[in-house]
Amino acid sequence: MSPGFFDYLKEKQTLISKALERYVPRLNNFASRLTEAMHYSLMAGGKRLRPILLLAGAEAVGGQARDYLPAACALECIHTYSLIHDDLPAMDDDDLRRGKPTCHKAFDEATAILAGDALLTLAFELLTHPELLARVPCERTMQVIRLVAQAAGLQGMVVGQMADLLAEGRSVSPEELDFIHRHKTGALISASVTSGAILAGGKKEEIHALERYGWAIGRAFQIVDDILDLVGDEKLLGKPVGSDLKKKKATYPALYGLEASKEKALSLVQEALEALAAFDHKADPLRDIARYIVERKL
Amino acid sequence: MSPGFFDYLKEKQTLISKALERYVPRLNNFASRLTEAMHYSLMAGGKRLRPILLLAGAEAVGGQARDYLPAACALECIHTYSLIHDDLPAMDDDDLRRGKPTCHKAFDEATAILAGDALLTLAFELLTHPELLARVPCERTMQVIRLVAQAAGLQGMVVGQMADLLAEGRSVSPEELDFIHRHKTGALISASVTSGAILAGGKKEEIHALERYGWAIGRAFQIVDDILDLVGDEKLLGKPVGSDLKKKKATYPALYGLEASKEKALSLVQEALEALAAFDHKADPLRDIARYIVERKL
Numbered sequence: 001m002s003p004g005f006f007d008y009l010k011e012k013q014t015l016i017s018k019a020l021e022r023y024v025p026r027l028n029n030f031a032s033r034l035t036e037a038m039h040y041s042l043m044a045g046g047k048r049l050r051p052i053l054l055l056a057g058a059e060a061v062g063g064q065a066r067d068y069l070p071a072a073c074a075l076e077c078i079h080t081y082s083l084i085h086d087d088l089p090a091m092d093d094d095d096l097r098r099g100k101p102t103c104h105k106a107f108d109e110a111t112a113i114l115a116g117d118a119l120l121t122l123a124f125e126l127l128t129h130p131e132l133l134a135r136v137p138c139e140r141t142m143q144v145i146r147l148v149a150q151a152a153g154l155q156g157m158v159v160g161q162m163a164d165l166l167a168e169g170r171s172v173s174p175e176e177l178d179f180i181h182r183h184k185t186g187a188l189i190s191a192s193v194t195s196g197a198i199l200a201g202g203k204k205e206e207i208h209a210l211e212r213y214g215w216a217i218g219r220a221f222q223i224v225d226d227i228l229d230l231v232g233d234e235k236l237l238g239k240p241v242g243s244d245l246k247k248k249k250a251t252y253p254a255l256y257g258l259e260a261s262k263e264k265a266l267s268l269v270q271e272a273l274e275a276l277a278a279f280d281h282k283a284d285p286l287r288d289i290a291r292y293i294v295e296r297k298l
Numbered sequence: 299m300s301p302g303f304f305d306y307l308k309e310k311q312t313l314i315s316k317a318l319e320r321y322v323p324r325l326n327n328f329a330s331r332l333t334e335a336m337h338y339s340l341m342a343g344g345k346r347l348r349p350i351l352l353l354a355g356a357e358a359v360g361g362q363a364r365d366y367l368p369a370a371c372a373l374e375c376i377h378t379y380s381l382i383h384d385d386l387p388a389m390d391d392d393d394l395r396r397g398k399p400t401c402h403k404a405f406d407e408a409t410a411i412l413a414g415d416a417l418l419t420l421a422f423e424l425l426t427h428p429e430l431l432a433r434v435p436c437e438r439t440m441q442v443i444r445l446v447a448q449a450a451g452l453q454g455m456v457v458g459q460m461a462d463l464l465a466e467g468r469s470v471s472p473e474e475l476d477f478i479h480r481h482k483t484g485a486l487i488s489a490s491v492t493s494g495a496i497l498a499g500g501k502k503e504e505i506h507a508l509e510r511y512g513w514a515i516g517r518a519f520q521i522v523d524d525i526l527d528l529v530g531d532e533k534l535l536g537k538p539v540g541s542d543l544k545k546k547k548a549t550y551p552a553l554y555g556l557e558a559s560k561e562k563a564l565s566l567v568q569e570a571l572e573a574l575a576a577f578d579h580k581a582d583p584l585r586d587i588a589r590y591i592v593e594r595k596l
Contacts, residue, residue: 090407109388121451128444146426153419
């Protein structure tokens with residue numbers, strides 16, 4: 001990774017956290033508990049991968065990160081909603097996330113369900129934010145709303161989560177595992193980086209290249225996630241390892257073994273870097289993110 | 299009500315149900331259970347009030363209903379998602395809705411949570427549907443996406459549901475009850491009729507008038523809902539009456555009594571009709587809907 005990469009990550013994480021404070025309201029009325037729960041989960045120490053990918057995607061085609069913060073925050077809202085709902089007792093039933101009680105543990109189930117619903121809805125409100133509309137032609141923003149809705153919905157995340165739950169407790173085929181990974185993680189990660197490029201007016205071939213990049217790092221990310229759940233450091237992860245095994249979740253290491261999984265993740269990073277071949281130094285953060293994804297410990 | 303009104307309702311309900319069949323996908327893959335659950339709840343016999351209001355709002359300002367079907371379906375998706383999540387054990391814990399098992403009873407809790415999430419997400423995908431974009435200028439559609447996101451989210455429905463849950467089991471002030479009603483039901487009903495007018499290019503003063511109309515019928519609708527839960531016909535409603543009382547829900551009749559509630563609903567209908575004073579016969583369906591809302595038995 002480039003020498004300045006961790007400063008870049010830190011700087012972008014701070015930018016996004018501040019933007020979330022600004023763009024996510026705090027209600028001061030009968031329902032204030034709802035926005036407390038939303039802020040609790042938004043500020044629970046996430047890596048901000050998806051919003052950073054959006055900003056880095058915009059920068060790679062010559063855009064200014066600061067112009068697209070409402071859209072970046074929208075992606076973090078969608079990601080956070082998906083974690084809140086996935087942690088619910090009826091779903092993965094997790095008590096801890098990043099070392100803190102999950103939303104339904106810190107609040108209650110009803111509040112967690114509604115906080116997730118509110119974050120998902122807010123994401124689309126943020127994608128129509130006046131600050132965004134003032135800087136981006138309407139047609140481009142509309143294209144991004146469509147892309148994000150598809151990637152979070154019936155062509156992506158929700159479908160992946162359904163397939164993942166249905167696969168629990170039994171062996172899955174390579175085809176099914178690939179389906180789960182592509183939908184559960186790949187679609188939204190890919191949409192994040194391409195959304196940035198679309199908003200910033202990237203050319204068609206740039207957007208296609210970033211889409212290839214996004215799918216590759218999305219798969220790599222999920223494989224590394226599965227590896228960390230097997231052999232990661234509980235303290236760093238802030239949750240118990242081995243939970244996939246216990247729940248008999250469909251994972252890459254379970255199907256192919258640990259070594260083959262590591263090799264696959266590394267080869268996907270190569271694929272991602274190759275997709276960026278035609279880009280100049282402005283895509284260096286994306287290159288670093290790809291390398292970081294396989295080297296991360298949390 | 300006008301002689302042809304029930305034919306109008308029936309015609310629009312058929313139009314919307316057919317459109318939902320067309321616009322809501324049926325997956326044929328590892329996650330097909332998800333779209334089965336979505337279709338199950340979408341086709342469970344709803345009145346289609348919100349999509350009809352959108353179409354009637356468009357017609358009132360001179361638009362053609364058929365041009366805005368993806369947006370009408372989006373509203374029904376949002377309404378249906380809210381019912382699915384409200385019925386969950388952690389929320390209102392209802393087993394029956396419109397005489398049929400609720401989504402989590404017919405499927406399971408995890409599927410119901412995800413079906414709700416998928417319907418909410420699909421709503422925003424439908425609001426960017428190519429058929430809609432081909433007929434409506436981008437800026438108008440963007441305005442509607444923002445309006446719908448606000449009405450379903452932190453300026454509306456989710457907030458109302460949170461406040462409603464927090465008010466359970468204790469007495470509420472008139473101010474709090476008004477807050478709950480305006481957010482839980484009023485916001486989305488008002489957004490439905492104004493969205494139609496915005497999409498069809500209504501003038502500013504027309505949109506404002508329809509907004510006033512929407513808020514009035516929204517309040518009337520909720521008051522009648524509360525009345526029906528007290529003295530309605532279980533067979534027609536398809537659910538047990540008295541459930542609000544049992545759950546100690548904040549309702550209008552509980553606070554003001556049955557007679558005062560009926561009078562209030564009727565005066566709100568008058569308010570709604572007055573808001574339509576400047577409209578010609580093209581707003582007759584909206585006038586009939588306002589009257590129908592207080593006369594309905596389900």
